Amino acid sequence: MGNVNCVFCGCIEQASVGVVEKWGRFDRLAEPGLNFWNPLAGECLTGTLSTRINSLDVKIETKTKDNVFVQLLCSIQYRVIRQNADDAFYELQNPTEQIQAYVFDVVRAHVPKMNLDELFEQKDEVAKAVLEELEKVMGAYGYNIEHILMVDIIPDASVRRAMNEINAAQRMQLASVYKGEADKILQVKKAEAEAEAKYLGGVGVARQRQAITDGLRENILNFSHKVEGTSAKEVMDLIMITQYFDTIKDLGNSSKNTTVFIPHGPGHVRDIGDQIRNGLMEAASAKDAE
Structure with a gap:
């Protein structure tokens, strides 16, 4: 342990303890620092031990x-x-x-x-x-x-690999469950959105048709009052012809044209008007019968 020994003294290092013997038998422990012993009396420093951890x-x-x-x-x-x-x-x-x-x-x-x-x-x-x-x-x-x-x-290395694979499989299973729940929520929300959109679309169509009906009624009444000698039927035919030509115009101006063959001529417009009128009359008759 790096002890410095003399004939009559020796130095014990810090965090160490010395073992002193006398005539070959244990005599005492020497503390750190300068220690004296008498070789003439059979004393000597046999060794040291470190008390460090x-x-x-x-x-x-x-x-x-x-x-x-x-x-x-x-x-x-x-x-x-x-x-x-x-x-x-x-x-x-x-x-x-x-x-x-x-x-x-x-x-x-x-x-x-x-x-x-x-x-x-x-x-x-x-x-x-x-x-x-x-x-x-x-x-x-x-x-x-x-x-x-x-x-x-x-x-063992094979056991570590197996443990890692088990852990990875469990995490993949958990991820699949979460992904399935997320897809389920997405589908439900999508269905709810589609239902709401269809409902609002139906409300819009109903309001549109109501507005068209009100507009036609107002136009027929105004035209009948301002132009003498005209009947409601003649005004309806005129409106139908106007809408017919507006439809032809819109089809021609569309940027995504598709060829459509439509029977053309005033006679056909009159037939469409008669069909609409007959349908309204049949609906009114059925309502009165109830």
């Missing part, structure tokens, strides 16, 4: 309850207990191997009782079990276990 990474391979092989990376933080440094110095020759052996034993006793999902959820429970066992065992050898961290759980 040490970290040991242990990788364990084991199997879960559902027969999945996993690798666990466990980080153990430990330190020498200053008051029991003599036990740590004399009892254990290789403390890291001892710690690693107990970690292997505890982990392989607990993990096979858990499924893979439970292991991910309860990894802190495994760390707690390891901590309790190590504190009980290593405390007798002068070591204190500060923390134990389950750094990583690594399943």
Whole structure:
């Protein structure tokens, strides 16, 4: 540990403790700083121990309850207990191997009782079990276990791929449900919009026809009063001829013309007028019969 030893004195570094023997037997612990001993009386500095926190990474391979092989990376933080440094110095020759052996034993006793999902959820429970066992065992050898961290759980590569595929399938299924609900809402709203549009269109057509009827009635009355000797039938024929030519004009001015063959001549217009008039009369008769 970089100690500077003299014949009668030596320096112990900070965060370290020295072990002093007398005639080959443990005598006392030397604190950090300048220490004196008497070689003539058989005293000597045998060695030093660091009281800093040490970290040991242990990788364990084991199997879960559902027969999945996993690798666990466990980080153990430990330190020498200053008051029991003599036990740590004399009892254990290789403390890291001892710690690693107990970690292997505890982990392989607990993990096979858990499924893979439970292991991910309860990894802190495994760390707690390891901590309790190590504190009980290593405390007798002068070591204190500060923390134990389950750094990583690594399943087999094929298992990781399967887990990712399961997760992706579940998310796709959920996305399909949401997409179906969205399409359903869209179709319902579209149907509602079409129904509303048709209703408003029907109202518009009804108002248009009412306006046309009112206009025709007003025109017939005005024409009959202003032009003497004319009957309502003659005025209706005149209006029908005017609308007939307006229709022909609109068809000719349309930018998207389609050839339409229409019987042409005043006689045909008179026939259309007679048909409309007969239809109105039949409707009136049916209404009176009721």
